[in-house]
Amino acid sequence: MNDHTEPDQPATGKATNGNGMSRRQFMKGSGVAAAATALTQAPLLEASAAQPAAGEVPGMGPAAGRLTLNVNGQKMTTNIEPRVTLLDALRNYLDVTGCKRVCDRGSCGACTVMLDGKPVYSCSMLALEAQGKPIRTAESLVQGEKLDPVPAAFARYDAQQCGFCTPGFVVAMKAVFEQNAKPSPAEVERGLAGNICRCGTYEQMRDAIYALCNQKRRS
Amino acid sequence: MLWLAEPPLGHKLNKAKTHLWDDSMKDIDYTAPRTLAEAAALLNDKGDRARILAGGTDIIVQLREHRRDLDLLVDVKNIAEVNELTFDPARGLRIGAAVPCYRIYENKDIAKAYPGLIDAVSLVGGVQIQSRASVGGNLCNASPAADTTPMLIALEATCHIAGPQGPRQLPVETFCTAPGRTALERGELLVSIDLPAPKPHSGAHYLRFIPRNEMDIAVVGAGASVVLDDKKQKCLAARIGVGAVAPTPLLVPDAGAALVDGALSDALIDKAVQAARAAAKPISDMRGTAEYRKHLVGVLVKRAVQGAIHRAREK
Numbered sequence: 220m221n222d223h224t225e226p227d228q229p230a231t232g233k234a235t236n237g238n239g240m241s242r243r244q245f246m247k248g249s250g251v252a253a254a255a256t257a258l259t260q261a262p263l264l265e266a267s268a269a270q271p272a273a274g275e276v277p278g279m280g281p282a283a284g285r286l287t288l289n290v291n292g293q294k295m296t297t298n299i300e301p302r303v304t305l306l307d308a309l310r311n312y313l314d315v316t317g318c319k320r321v322c323d324r325g326s327c328g329a330c331t332v333m334l335d336g337k338p339v340y341s342c343s344m345l346a347l348e349a350q351g352k353p354i355r356t357a358e359s360l361v362q363g364e365k366l367d368p369v370p371a372a373f374a375r376y377d378a379q380q381c382g383f384c385t386p387g388f389v390v391a392m393k394a395v396f397e398q399n400a401k402p403s404p405a406e407v408e409r410g411l412a413g414n415i416c417r418c419g420t421y422e423q424m425r426d427a428i429y430a431l432c433n434q435k436r437r438s
Numbered sequence: 439m440l441w442l443a444e445p446p447l448g449h450k451l452n453k454a455k456t457h458l459w460d461d462s463m464k465d466i467d468y469t470a471p472r473t474l475a476e477a478a479a480l481l482n483d484k485g486d487r488a489r490i491l492a493g494g495t496d497i498i499v500q501l502r503e504h505r506r507d508l509d510l511l512v513d514v515k516n517i518a519e520v521n522e523l524t525f526d527p528a529r530g531l532r533i534g535a536a537v538p539c540y541r542i543y544e545n546k547d548i549a550k551a552y553p554g555l556i557d558a559v560s561l562v563g564g565v566q567i568q569s570r571a572s573v574g575g576n577l578c579n580a581s582p583a584a585d586t587t588p589m590l591i592a593l594e595a596t597c598h599i600a601g602p603q604g605p606r607q608l609p610v611e612t613f614c615t616a617p618g619r620t621a622l623e624r625g626e627l628l629v630s631i632d633l634p635a636p637k638p639h640s641g642a643h644y645l646r647f648i649p650r651n652e653m654d655i656a657v658v659g660a661g662a663s664v665v666l667d668d669k670k671q672k673c674l675a676a677r678i679g680v681g682a683v684a685p686t687p688l689l690v691p692d693a694g695a696a697l698v699d700g701a702l703s704d705a706l707i708d709k710a711v712q713a714a715r716a717a718a719k720p721i722s723d724m725r726g727t728a729e730y731r732k733h734l735v736g737v738l739v740k741r742a743v744q745g746a747i748h749r750a751r752e753k
Contacts, residue, residue: 276470277471279469280468280469300465343495343498343499345511412565413567
């Protein structure tokens with residue numbers, strides 16, 4: 220691969236990419252002169268850090284700009300184009316690969332992450348929209364060797380076949396428990412309705428979740 | 439050299455960008471104005487080349503599937519007015535255009551006052567979609583099968599619009615003009631959707647039919663709202679909204695009128711059903727034939743009206 224001069228090439232790992240990228244004048248030829256002037260001077264992040272002066276509209280694009288995301292309690296910075304989705308930013312730019320890319324169209328749930336405590340599809344939002352909000356992925360459910368009870372129950376009850384949908388299910392299930400520590404079967408079903416397992420391991424998932432709910436009920 | 443007979447890898451990659459399932463989006467600019475005036479100026483300047491980003495659950499997928507071609511996304515979530523969600527029992531409900539569905543159904547006061555609206559916002563996609571998707575976005579996407587629009591129509595919602603010519607208001611049933619098209623003019627944006635305060639002895643109900651329980655597009659949707667008299671035996675006013683049976687979600691005035699014509703009975707509800715079937719002009723597609731939809735709209739209107747009456751009597 221020797222022709223990688225395009226700015227959309229991911230920065231490797233968690234490092235920030237060096238510069239040398241030309242930032243095309245945002246809104247070139249735009250009648251909104253104030254906005255354009257402000258934007259060529261400052262990418263969104265710097266602009267939004269300080270309250271922009273009147274008449275300045277924070278924005279960026281289409282070239283890459285610096286973006287810092289708060290992922291699993293860690294600040295991660297990279298250079299990213301506005302068009303990059305949160306899923307691609309996490310997987311391809313920040314090496315956080317717990318969220319999986321399956322349908323990439325907001326219908327299968329494999330990319331589920333928690334944003335500000337709410338389960339969302341990371342494939343159908345821009346990475347830019349997630350800045351300043353805590354993001355939690357399946358990785359947050361492992362502390363060293365210790366698994367969170369939700370993935371532990373999924374493992375114990377063999378609630379996966381290929382396992383590709385599992386991180387999404389586990390994060391969605393965790394969100395259900397955070398909403399209500401003792402959820403009703405209807406609440407569990409509703410909380411997992413946006414996730415699909417194409418291997419069809421729903422029976423084992425049901426067993427795992429049933430066991431989890433029983434544990435909670437006893438405690 | 440021999441390997442030149444094969445196009446270089448870069449060429450293949452570029453070619454792949456025209457594919458439907460290409461994973462990259464076209465280059466776009468992103469901006470996040472903080473006031474309605476800034477947003478309106480940007481939209482006015484860019485016209486069709488700019489579009490609003492609220493929850494993004496429609497627009498991002500459309501861009502990535504190359505079903506829409508844009509230069510600029512205007513993220514309105516930094517604007518205070520479009521994030522407003524206020525309920526006053528005397529004045530009604532204001533739903534900012536970018537308020538995600540979950541904020542509506544997690545508010546206990548709103549859930550109690552507008553159970554029909556809660557039916558609708560709780561069945562948009564799954565929970566992950568409801569964490570992001572807004573009622574305003576659902577309306578502006580202008581799908582004939584939008585889940586929340588028929589209920590907004592039945593609840594007599596008003597759209598508040600800002601733009602270069604100043605603010606204006608529209609009844610929600612006139613907002614969608616064709617599939618994917620709205621009454622918004624160049625530079626205009628939806629600010630909020632206002633619902634009147636619920637009247638005494640009123641009730642509403644929304645139903646949608648899909649083959650799955652969730653995460654699908656409506657085959658037909660129907661919302662009903664009724665206001666009963668003090669004895670709860672007669673209907674004083676009724677509004678019926680239906681979705682996925684015409685190019686836009688429809689208000690069916692004849693169905694509402696049929697219900698206020700005497701003491702409530704099955705025969706009276708059947709008149710409303712006939713009116714809804716007559717107003718429906720569905721198409722046949724992968725989700726169902728036109729005949730099937732015409733039948734289904736009657737079934738759903740009947741159940742939605744019964745549900746609305748039940749709720750009004752329970753109050």
